[in-house]
Amino acid sequence: MTGQKETTDLLLAESFKELACQQPIEKITIKAITDRAGVIRPTFYNHFQDKYELLEWIIRTQVLEPTKPLIHAGMIDEALKLIFTSVKKEGKFYQRAVRLEGQNSFEEIIRRCIEDALLEVIHGKEHAGGRRHPWLTPEHIAQYYAQSMCFVVVSWIKSGMTVETQEIIDIYNYIITRSMMDVIEEL
Numbered sequence: 001m002t003g004q005k006e007t008t009d010l011l012l013a014e015s016f017k018e019l020a021c022q023q024p025i026e027k028i029t030i031k032a033i034t035d036r037a038g039v040i041r042p043t044f045y046n047h048f049q050d051k052y053e054l055l056e057w058i059i060r061t062q063v064l065e066p067t068k069p070l071i072h073a074g075m076i077d078e079a080l081k082l083i084f085t086s087v088k089k090e091g092k093f094y095q096r097a098v099r100l101e102g103q104n105s106f107e108e109i110i111r112r113c114i115e116d117a118l119l120e121v122i123h124g125k126e127h128a129g130g131r132r133h134p135w136l137t138p139e140h141i142a143q144y145y146a147q148s149m150c151f152v153v154v155s156w157i158k159s160g161m162t163v164e165t166q167e168i169i170d171i172y173n174y175i176i177t178r179s180m181m182d183v184i185e186e187l
Contacts, residue, residue, distance in 0.1 A: 009047055011037040013058050016051060017093045025051065025100055052104040055097060059113045063087060071121050077169060084165040087153065091161055098157045107154050115146035148176060 015037035019028045028051060034041045048054045063086045067079035087094050100106040122138040152172045156163060163171070175183060 005047070008037075008039065008043060009057065009061075011039065012044060012047060012054060013062070016054050017058070017090065020096045021092045025055075025096060052100075052109065055100075055104075055106070056109050056113060059110055060117075062090075064113055064117045068117065068121070071117075072124065077173070080169045080172065081165055083153070084156070084168055087157065088161050088165060091157075094157050095160075098154060107150060110153060111146050111150040114149050115142045118142040118145055145176075148172075 012033060015033045016028065019032055019036060030044050030051065031041055033051065033054075034044050048057065063083055066086070067082050070076075070079040070082065097106045100109075119138060119142040122142060149172070152168065152175075156168050178186075
């Protein structure tokens with residue numbers, strides 16, 4: 001049964017991505033997605049609440065899920081490379097998706113997905129001793145890094161993804177590993 005669900009999810013996702021490359025996401029209807037996928041409309045609602053939940057599923061399963069083994073192994077640069085490579089591979093889709101604003105903005109969806117993935121990693125780590133500061137909860141740490149990663153990913157997509165994958169990773173690592181004053185002084 002799980003295999004059939006995954007197959008249907010993938011069919012709906014591919015249909016949605018194809019349609020998004022042809023028209024604004026706001027104008028895509030559930031009927032258009034199901035017609036293109038070759039399934040009936042109720043099938044969509046058995047899998048997803050709406051097209052924004054489908055977008056979230058795409059980000060979680062196709063972009064972030066494959067990075068988890070790398071992150072758990074401490075291979076952060078490789079995980080970042082996989083994220084940027086995956087997004088660039090589907091560049092036209094993500095350039096359309098990044099235009100979503102408001103309640104179901106792309107930025108909010110991707111930030112939440114990254115935050116959840118980071119929280120899962122943080123909770124999976126053994127933490128010896130007490131915290132350096134009580135405010136530094138796993139939730140705050142995940143929010144901080146998700147926000148910074150989201151900013152880089154969204155800005156990179158909006159700029160047309162012209163900066164090469166390794167260069168954007170180097171830029172992100174440069175900013176994230178230095179104090180604000182160090183970065184300002186090195187401009």
